[in-house]
Amino acid sequence: MKRRATYLTLSYLIVILLTVGCSMTSSVLRVFINARALRLEGPPLPIPQVEDITIPGPGGEIPLRIYRPDGTGPFPLFIYLHGGGWVFGSLDRSDNVCRYFANKVGCIVISVDYRLAPKHKFPAAVEDAYCATQWVADNARHLQGDPSRIAIGGASAGGNLTAVVCLMAKERSGPTLVFQLLAYPSTNLATLETASYRDYGRGYGLGKSHVKWYLKQYLANEEDSKNAYASPLLADSLSNLPPALVFTGEYDVLRDDGEAYVKRLKREGVSARYIRYASMGHMAHWRIGKDHQVGDALNQAAFALDHAFSQ
Numbered sequence: 491m492k493r494r495a496t497y498l499t500l501s502y503l504i505v506i507l508l509t510v511g512c513s514m515t516s517s518v519l520r521v522f523i524n525a526r527a528l529r530l531e532g533p534p535l536p537i538p539q540v541e542d543i544t545i546p547g548p549g550g551e552i553p554l555r556i557y558r559p560d561g562t563g564p565f566p567l568f569i570y571l572h573g574g575g576w577v578f579g580s581l582d583r584s585d586n587v588c589r590y591f592a593n594k595v596g597c598i599v600i601s602v603d604y605r606l607a608p609k610h611k612f613p614a615a616v617e618d619a620y621c622a623t624q625w626v627a628d629n630a631r632h633l634q635g636d637p638s639r640i641a642i643g644g645a646s647a648g649g650n651l652t653a654v655v656c657l658m659a660k661e662r663s664g665p666t667l668v669f670q671l672l673a674y675p676s677t678n679l680a681t682l683e684t685a686s687y688r689d690y691g692r693g694y695g696l697g698k699s700h701v702k703w704y705l706k707q708y709l710a711n712e713e714d715s716k717n718a719y720a721s722p723l724l725a726d727s728l729s730n731l732p733p734a735l736v737f738t739g740e741y742d743v744l745r746d747d748g749e750a751y752v753k754r755l756k757r758e759g760v761s762a763r764y765i766r767y768a769s770m771g772h773m774a775h776w777r778i779g780k781d782h783q784v785g786d787a788l789n790q791a792a793f794a795l796d797h798a799f800s801q
Contacts, residue, residue: 555588581603587776595792639668641669642667643669
């Protein structure tokens, strides 16, 4: 009962702040949402080594958290981009999922603390994510990693950034990525008129009004939403991108975004697999050990990563 009451209190607070639209909304919400996410995560999974570092970025230092598995390298490398609507999220919030992949797959995981809106509008997060990816490729051997086996992934806004970084890597001639993992991604910020927005835009967790608020924080103007580095589904070409695994939930407003991305990848010759989980809504982060469908998705993701690294 206490947990339910806490959830309702937080939900009502979010609704009130979104409605008021005060200048401190994002800062206040960030404190509450990140605190709740950490409680949902539970105790950290044991792992041999975790290291926090910073690297030079286009707008200042970018914090990274590096997770090393047991064994000796060179290890494959997995770059992880957290969710949170480009406004929320942190290294701590995505800590356990990174520990999970490092242990399960036997890869080095690099979690990226990219700049957040509204202080840092598009394309700040995009450029940070790409810069970190390039840094990982350039420093792979120093990290005890294999530069020929680098994958990238993320959930929600992190899934969006994952698709964008893959596109940027193709258009900027590197680095080479062997796989992309997208969970509940937003791939087209230019329209919120899909069937999943219509059917599940209210009463199923992440709502259409919430997404509108996130976009208002993230984008400087409407034209930004049509930029392929904000909306990868609008890119002229998605050919020659890394193989992909995309997860969505049946009741998620972003469901059709993920499905449309997979369809385009396949149409343009990219190997892509799509899994839709029945009766599941949107998740901005993974709830380790909290749901059997999440557990299945994690296992599927780990298997796909392991397969990509073994090719």
